[in-house]
Amino acid sequence: MNRNALTLTTVLLALVTVPLTITGAAVALPGLQDDLGVGLAAAQWVVNGYNACFAGFLTFGGSLADLLGRRRMFAAGVALFCAGSLTCALAGDITLLTAARALAGVGAAATTAAGSSILAATFDGPARARAFGLLGTVLGAGLAFGPTVSGALVTAVDWRAVFAVPATLSGLVLLLCPLLPRLAGVKGRRIDWAGGTLFTAALMLLIFVLVEAPSLGFADPAVLGGLAVALGLGAAFVVVERRTADPMFDLGLVTNRPFAAFSLAAGVLMVVMVPLLVYLPSYLIAVVGLEAGEAGSWLLMLTVPSIVLPPAGAAIARRSRAALVGGAVVLSGAGAALLVTVGADSTPWQLAGPLLLIGAGVGLTTGVVDGLAVSSVRTEQAGTAAGLFNTARLATETVALAVVGTALAVLSGGRLEGAGFTAALHTVGAALGAPAAVAAVIVLLLLRGGAQRARQR
Template identity: 65%
Template structure:
């Protein structure tokens, strides 16, 4: 059992690192491959979009094809994507292989977590998933630092090659995992998967390409409209198929919905900052990639060290704790609206720390609160929907922030224009946090949970 846990953790820790670690490499990629801004943003967005879009579909495949098989294929795709990305000499090819890596990450995540769920029970399962959460948090938090050091020492290609090497090691150990067959008679929601994936990718395309093409252009307007129609069709299909990807009825629970909104808002604040701040610190403030990664530790380390404190607070006042976390992160984003080319380590300490504290106190806590808000027999469906909502919110926020930065900086993301654009983005993120805080309090307060109501 311990060997199973080590193999799963080894494979999955590279997945969030591939999001935040690649962010430090973007300036180097853009210069080396002579790429435009929108094409460079797809290096992160294509991976994140496919990760989110295929997460629940990959979960359905684990029920049909078997947990170990889906996990192995996911790790293999992620590994191949990293190797191809490290060798890429064209930005379009790099964007495409990153999309493949996102699909692999989705399969590896769902396959790996389902293996843990089937292998461990009781307190052992809680410990296993606690370690998994810590590993994923560490991958997200240390990604910019590790990526900065790799770029400084070995060049941007190492950001893709090193995770590929780690995943190759995990893939070699897959035969040591327990064989787990798929369930007979279980179907795959192909129509739902196609609609959900298409809707999300159309939305990301419109946001990413909008600044270059113009948000009023027929292609961009049509893409937004298509995303809306596909999303509506997805909801209709999910209510009618025998084995839906997502149980849409779960969103009727106000408490579950409140915690999902909080998770989406927190990741929608943290991840865009982690992705785009390195570019600002490198191109405007003048830091080296390794320095930029080290500075971002102020933003990301709290997400690793504070979850136990957040759990203790949430046991007493869960709704107030969650709403407070969102508000604290929002206040950090608001302070970041004063960022400038003369920013120093000390001037950024408070805003970075506030964003990180809000996320850190809620890390892992939100998952448990959301799933516990529903009956135990719906825990699996609740977990799938919650993670999909969080990752989808993160993906859309990342694309939206990229679109704002590109549009407000005139497509350059350099100099004074980049500073003004980043300040506007920080104000928008603070407004998002304020709205989310009000929504959490309005939806969750007074709702019942296992026989009690929080006032």
């Protein structure tokens, strides 16, 4: 195997663990709640803590890779992820498990940012396009088959196996890291410590408020105070980014209408899909009565379109970007609204409608909308745009995950089981469908405005 092929294999093997550990935690939730004897609010941090750290540290990871060196940062990220996942597999209490998941989230962020940077530095021209195409395929495969693999592991072993397998894979990657090319950092690049700290703190505090509000009470001083501080930190972040010479995010990109449209669409699609990846397995297990492996296989209807539909999405985008992106958001919103038909006696055929519609909306845009967003800005802004796009999408889905978890907890009386869970899922489905419809209209208006401005130039 030549050096480039080894580099590609190492990076892809590392990054396939990212979707595996997200879907694995979702399938493991019912088992770990029973085994560790914890309530819903505590268990939610196993998912939310990981996602929040992943979203909060992603751009930080890219900045550190530029400063400290890509291979060094990649290896550090893999090591953190491995240590966190291994600790999750061995944890005997929820506090240690939650802390380990947060550590794994930081590691996943560093691994993703540095790994993408390694591919960009190693390959150029058509070879780079093929490398990132394979990366998209691997991530899509991890997302598509993650619930099924994780369900099988839970059924065959127990919930700890869904953390042990990613730990093993990342351990193998760690052994390969010394074989990666030495890639020096970028000279003259400064890290926006102030902006990064404010963004991460605001996001983490907002997630804390959303997750803890049902148990503490929405009028509790800690909840109200935490929300006020989170908003204050967010406002300070905007001020700092506008004044910093080398900001973490170029907020001026928000005024780029096509970029804003593609970012909004990507965020809304994840708002609909990711909470279902996390909480639908629990519903299928606790209410429909499936084994974990069966629940994972049913979710293939939701995830497999992410593998098979991107080529169709790319073909549609060549004809009309608005038709692709707006139509995808509409499909996913319609699927979410159809969740009101789900019940304790649901069969795979009854779930096919909502799951396939949501999956189709996401699948048609997987990888495609990323390329559209980056290509909508000037070439010299491409790296910054990619970082802002991915961080915004991750932050949006993380907040949505916390909001949906809170809503399900409140609406079901704190017990995700029985008729209460069904009623809560119906309400959440309808609530997700409505903003998706509004977002589709906004996306189309932004793209129309962007096209008119482009013609005027």
